[in-house]
Amino acid sequence: MIRQYELIDMVKAYDPDLDEMLLNRAYVFSMKAHGTQKRASGDPYFSHPLEVAGILTEMQLDGDTIVTALLHDTIEDTVATFEQIEGLFGDDIAKMVDGVTKLSELEYTSETSKQAENFRKFLLAMSNDIRVLLVKLADRLHNMRTLHHIQNTEKRARISRETLDIYAPLAERIGMQELMNELEDLAFPHVYPEAHESIMKRLDYLYANTENVRDEVISELEKIFAENFLDAEVIGRRKQPYSIWKKITYRNVSLENQADLFAFRVIVDNVEDCYKALGIIHKSWQAVPGLLKDYISMPKPNGYQSIHTVVIGPQRKRIEIQIRSTEMDIIAEKGVAAHWQYKNQVSIKDGAHYRWLQDLLEIMEHAADPEEFLEHTKIAMYQNQVFCFTPKGELINLPAGSSVVDFAYAVHTKVGDTCVGGKVNGEAAQLKRVLNNGDQVEILRSKAQKPHQSWVNFVVTGKAKAAIRRYTRQQQKKEYIELGEEILKHSFEQEKREYTKKAITAAAKKMNLRGSGGVFEKVGSGEISDRTVLEIVFPGLKNKNGSHAVGAIVVDKKRPHKAGDNQLPIKGLAPGLPVVISKCCHPLPGDRIVGIVTSGKGIMVHTIDCDALDVYTEMPESWLDLSWNPPENSAEINIARVDLALKHVTGALASVLSIVAQDEGNVSNIKFSERSLDIFRIELDIEVRDVKHLTGIIAALRASKYVNSIEKSFS
Numbered sequence: 001m002i003r004q005y006e007l008i009d010m011v012k013a014y015d016p017d018l019d020e021m022l023l024n025r026a027y028v029f030s031m032k033a034h035g036t037q038k039r040a041s042g043d044p045y046f047s048h049p050l051e052v053a054g055i056l057t058e059m060q061l062d063g064d065t066i067v068t069a070l071l072h073d074t075i076e077d078t079v080a081t082f083e084q085i086e087g088l089f090g091d092d093i094a095k096m097v098d099g100v101t102k103l104s105e106l107e108y109t110s111e112t113s114k115q116a117e118n119f120r121k122f123l124l125a126m127s128n129d130i131r132v133l134l135v136k137l138a139d140r141l142h143n144m145r146t147l148h149h150i151q152n153t154e155k156r157a158r159i160s161r162e163t164l165d166i167y168a169p170l171a172e173r174i175g176m177q178e179l180m181n182e183l184e185d186l187a188f189p190h191v192y193p194e195a196h197e198s199i200m201k202r203l204d205y206l207y208a209n210t211e212n213v214r215d216e217v218i219s220e221l222e223k224i225f226a227e228n229f230l231d232a233e234v235i236g237r238r239k240q241p242y243s244i245w246k247k248i249t250y251r252n253v254s255l256e257n258q259a260d261l262f263a264f265r266v267i268v269d270n271v272e273d274c275y276k277a278l279g280i281i282h283k284s285w286q287a288v289p290g291l292l293k294d295y296i297s298m299p300k301p302n303g304y305q306s307i308h309t310v311v312i313g314p315q316r317k318r319i320e321i322q323i324r325s326t327e328m329d330i331i332a333e334k335g336v337a338a339h340w341q342y343k344n345q346v347s348i349k350d351g352a353h354y355r356w357l358q359d360l361l362e363i364m365e366h367a368a369d370p371e372e373f374l375e376h377t378k379i380a381m382y383q384n385q386v387f388c389f390t391p392k393g394e395l396i397n398l399p400a401g402s403s404v405v406d407f408a409y410a411v412h413t414k415v416g417d418t419c420v421g422g423k424v425n426g427e428a429a430q431l432k433r434v435l436n437n438g439d440q441v442e443i444l445r446s447k448a449q450k451p452h453q454s455w456v457n458f459v460v461t462g463k464a465k466a467a468i469r470r471y472t473r474q475q476q477k478k479e480y481i482e483l484g485e486e487i488l489k490h491s492f493e494q495e496k497r498e499y500t501k502k503a504i505t506a507a508a509k510k511m512n513l514r515g516s517g518g519v520f521e522k523v524g525s526g527e528i529s530d531r532t533v534l535e536i537v538f539p540g541l542k543n544k545n546g547s548h549a550v551g552a553i554v555v556d557k558k559r560p561h562k563a564g565d566n567q568l569p570i571k572g573l574a575p576g577l578p579v580v581i582s583k584c585c586h587p588l589p590g591d592r593i594v595g596i597v598t599s600g601k602g603i604m605v606h607t608i609d610c611d612a613l614d615v616y617t618e619m620p621e622s623w624l625d626l627s628w629n630p631p632e633n634s635a636e637i638n639i640a641r642v643d644l645a646l647k648h649v650t651g652a653l654a655s656v657l658s659i660v661a662q663d664e665g666n667v668s669n670i671k672f673s674e675r676s677l678d679i680f681r682i683e684l685d686i687e688v689r690d691v692k693h694l695t696g697i698i699a700a701l702r703a704s705k706y707v708n709s710i711e712k713s714f715s
């Protein structure tokens with residue numbers, strides 16, 4: 001076990017400005033907090049944080065990180081609290097310890113590779129200070145080094161599987177080759193015991209017979225470099241069993257074919273010498289075409305630089321050689337940590353804050369392959385995402401700001417359609433509750449539930465929006481069909497004609513619509529008036545009261561009016577511009593109106609109290625003062641929209657429609673906006689002559705026993 005003064009000496013060796021007091025305090029605090037706790041090995045628990053701190057001093061990490069390492073299990077495993085640590089060690093360290101704790105609390109359960117990738121993204125997003133991730137990786141490394149003390153085989157396998165799936169790839173992503181190799185080889189025998197055993201046996205045999213080849217390659221290389229006066233160090237290392245096994249499984253090559261039982265490495269002083277060394281090697285040994293890779297001019301996104309070549313060496317065996325400078329070698333082995341050692345020495349003295357993630361991204365910016373680069377810059381983009389869990393531990397990845405409903409739709413469309421509420425971390429939550437990183441979300445469902453239009457106001461994912469809209473459209477279609485039939489029955493009755501489906505089907509043919517349903521839908525949605533259908537079924541039908549759709553102000557955006565059309569009785573229009581009566585407030589003759597000159601749509605006509613005008617308050621130049629001409633033609637038809645709350649009883653809708661008809665209004669559109677057990681809310685578009693006409697209809701409706709409330713709609 002490392003002693004207190006030893007740890008301090010280790011850090012001071014590379015960081016002379018270390019805050020010794022702080023480190024001492026952390027040492028004592030952690031030792032006291034862990035007290036008599038023991039590890040599986042029988043060692044005092046405190047030896048674990050101490051060893052983790054030791055691993056991080058090998059990476060030459062700053063004092064704050066070492067302190068964090070000492071404290072990293074105190075919040076999770078002892079009575080120590082965040083506030084205590086904040087008080088004793090300050091905000092930065094408390095946050096880092098909290099970060100490591102959060103990473104540890106999450107258990108990775110699923111075994112699909114997609115989940116593993118999601119989980120890695122999650123860890124990156126959670127460690128917004130990359131030092132948190134480094135502490136977590138060192139923690140994992142020490143746990144793997146002491147894994148043999150755990151008796152339970154399954155537990156060893158589970159922890160090792162997690163190491164292979166999550167932590168080793170993370171180490172690789174931030175360029176820590178050495179750490180990755182050690183994690184993989186510690187985990188390998190526990191996850192694939194048989195594979196490990198057979199590979200180790202085979203390797204023992206192969207190495208026994210190839211050791212002389214290695215020595216020959218090394219001395220041959222040393223000789224040719226000396227002859228060419230190049231100062232170079234030559235190393236021949238055995239390749240890691242796990243990486244050999246990966247190649248065998250994924251690339252389907254046999255062990256005999258592996259040119260790379262050994263990794264030969266040539267280390268020189270600088271970039272220039274790297275290319276010199278390459279030239280010398282290729283002059284002496286024949287290069288295998290197509291296998292030369294220059295990661296010096298095109299570094300890997302994690303900062304890795306080297307030249308790789310494959311040549312036919314002594315005994316006509318293929319050998320793989322990596323050529324790199326000393327600095328490149330350290331970066332290749334230590335990744336981000338090396339980068340820190342090289343570039344941040346100045347800022348240690350300045351006491352400046354380290355911007356780890358920034359640094360990592362900087363390395364990655366040298367990446368040549370745009371796809372690879374994008375893949376890695378995603379790290380920064382994860383800051384805009386939240387990662388939540390299902391009760392079974394499955395990870396759901398959502399954009400920031402997502403709600404319980406988004407989560408439900410991300411799980412499955414059916415789950416979204418039927419969700420009535422949720423539990424977030426065990427506590428009841430509303431559907432619109434915004435989710436945070438790490439939340440565990442349980443969706444409560446009911447078969448009776450239907451997606452609500454209003455959900456669109458708070459969902460953020462495209463999937464949820466599309467599903468809600470799709471449902472609303474289907475629902476609307478259904479309601480249009482029901483309503484259209486209702487309207488037609490009613491107007492047939494008014495004309496004292498017999499209503500038959502057969503007649504409607506015949507009319508559908510003439511109008512080129514799909515059966516009676518097509519006609520109902522068009523009538524229900526107001527695209528075709530009931531009158532039109534009547535006239536098609538009974539040609540020559542007299543226009544009784546002039547409530548013919550012709551002459552109505554067209555609200556259709558596709559066919560805007562031109563100013564000067566005598567159909568529009570509005571004063572003050574600019575000539576030549578198309579005019580659109582806005583759908584938001586449905587201005588009627590008699591309403592106080594203004595026009596807004598827009599660049600694309602021409603003049604939009606609004607009522608003076610319309611909310612849509614707020615946007616234009618700062619742009620007085622686009623306002624036009626308009627007013628209605630006095631009505632010349634009482635048969636003029638305009639469309640008004642009213643909001644109605646009706647009692648949910650049979651006959652309520654029919655009664656409302658007949659009241660409107662009695663007062664010579666014509667319902668051109670109806671929309672259901674809300675349904676509940678005792679009330680349903682509808683929006684009614686009524687063709688009326690003017691405000692006075694509308695006021696009369698509203699008064700009549702208000703008198704109905706079925707109507708709970710009514711108002712002119714502005715939205």
Ligand code: MN
Binds near residue numbers: 048072073139
């Ligand atoms: Mn730990």
